[in-house]
Amino acid sequence: MPISNRISARIITSCIAASAAVVTLSPSAASANNPCTSEWVKFKSFFDQNGAKIARGICLLSNKDDAVAAKKCADDFDRVKAQIDQKLAEYNAKADDSQWKIGPRGLGEGQWATGTLLAQRTFAGAPILSDTYRLDLQRTGGKATNQLKVTVCFLDSDGKMALPAVNFSVDKKNANYANTFNGVAGLTPVVLLEKPAGVNGHQYQIRGARGAEPEVVREARVIASGSADAKAAKMRNGQ
Numbered sequence: 001m002p003i004s005n006r007i008s009a010r011i012i013t014s015c016i017a018a019s020a021a022v023v024t025l026s027p028s029a030a031s032a033n034n035p036c037t038s039e040w041v042k043f044k045s046f047f048d049q050n051g052a053k054i055a056r057g058i059c060l061l062s063n064k065d066d067a068v069a070a071k072k073c074a075d076d077f078d079r080v081k082a083q084i085d086q087k088l089a090e091y092n093a094k095a096d097d098s099q100w101k102i103g104p105r106g107l108g109e110g111q112w113a114t115g116t117l118l119a120q121r122t123f124a125g126a127p128i129l130s131d132t133y134r135l136d137l138q139r140t141g142g143k144a145t146n147q148l149k150v151t152v153c154f155l156d157s158d159g160k161m162a163l164p165a166v167n168f169s170v171d172k173k174n175a176n177y178a179n180t181f182n183g184v185a186g187l188t189p190v191v192l193l194e195k196p197a198g199v200n201g202h203q204y205q206i207r208g209a210r211g212a213e214p215e216v217v218r219e220a221r222v223i224a225s226g227s228a229d230a231k232a233a234k235m236r237n238g239q
Contacts, residue, residue, distance in 0.1 A: 035151055036190045039104070039122050040159030046104050047124065047159065047188070050087055070223035077129070077217045084126045085109075091126070107189065112205040114140075117148060119197040125189040125208050128154075132211035133184045135191065139175040143200040147171045151194075152179075154187040162187050170204075185214045 040047055091106030105113060107125040115121065125133075139148060147169040154163045163184070168177055189208055195201075212218070 034153060034161050034165045035192055036153030036155060036165065037159060037161060039190060039192060040155060043104050043122070044159070050106060050124070050126065067224055067226075070220040073220035074217060074224055077213065077220075081129050081213075084129060087126045104190075107191065107206065107208045110207065110209040112207045114203075114205045116142060116201040116203050117144075117193050117195055118199070118201040119195065121193040123191040123193070123206060123208075127157075127186055127188050128184045128210050129186075129214070130210035130212060131185050131214050132180055132182050133189055134178070134180045134209045134211070135189070136207045136209075137170065137177045137191075138205050139170045139172070139202055140205055141203040144195060144198070144202045145172075145200070146195055148202040148204065149194050150177070151192040152181075153190045153192075154181070154184050155190055156187060170202075180211075 087106070088109040091108035092111045094106065104122040104124045107113065107123040109126075113123070133154075135152060137150060148171065149169045150167065152166040152168075153161055156162045163181075166179070166181075170177055191206065191208075193204070193206075
């Protein structure tokens with residue numbers, strides 16, 4: 001199967017059907033081994049309102065000769081992107097992370113959110129309208145001497161793990177983490193921060209950023225544009 005079809009199939013299952021995970025992991029295995037799933041259930045209303053269920057209608061471009069389907073693909077993507085960009089703007093406007101806030105924080109787009117971790121914190125981004133996603137986390141200070149442990153998950157719209165969780169930690173000696181994740185189109189990033197509860201905390205900043213729009217959408221724009229150009233040429237030639 002061409003790569004564009006695999007990507008579009010991923011987007012369709014994540015954003016529309018919300019069905020099987022891309023990686024072969026059963027829901028029971030995901031629940032047993034991944035704390036992100038329990039966070040999804042615990043704060044389900046947050047994810048329903050702000051999460052992957054707003055990302056519906058992304059295209060499945062299977063026929064590269066179908067200019068009508070290609071145009072619909074691009075139009076649907078632009079419509080969903082406008083919704084998600086609005087949500088990310090709301091996240092960015094609330095980038096402070098007071099310890100008194102309850103529930104998940106919205107992880108914005110290309111903007112640092114700052115805070116002090118005394119026990120646990122959950123960040124969740126909007127669905128990723130890109131094949132890639134970059135996450136940066138930096139420990140910027142604080143009196144805590146134990147490690148700040150981090151779990152990164154990518155969930156489908158049912159809150160099921162679509163990729164294996166990534167675990168890492170930061171401390172005074174290793175204060176910075178940066179990674180670009182691939183194959184994440186249509187998924188919701190969830191980041192769990194935790195340390196043993198105590199009055200001494202880790203000061204930190206965290207930032208997420210998507211990459212370019214998915215390859216399948218870029219291909220659709222080319223097909224739709226080529227068809228429009230061909231029609232215009234025929235009209236100029238009186239055909």
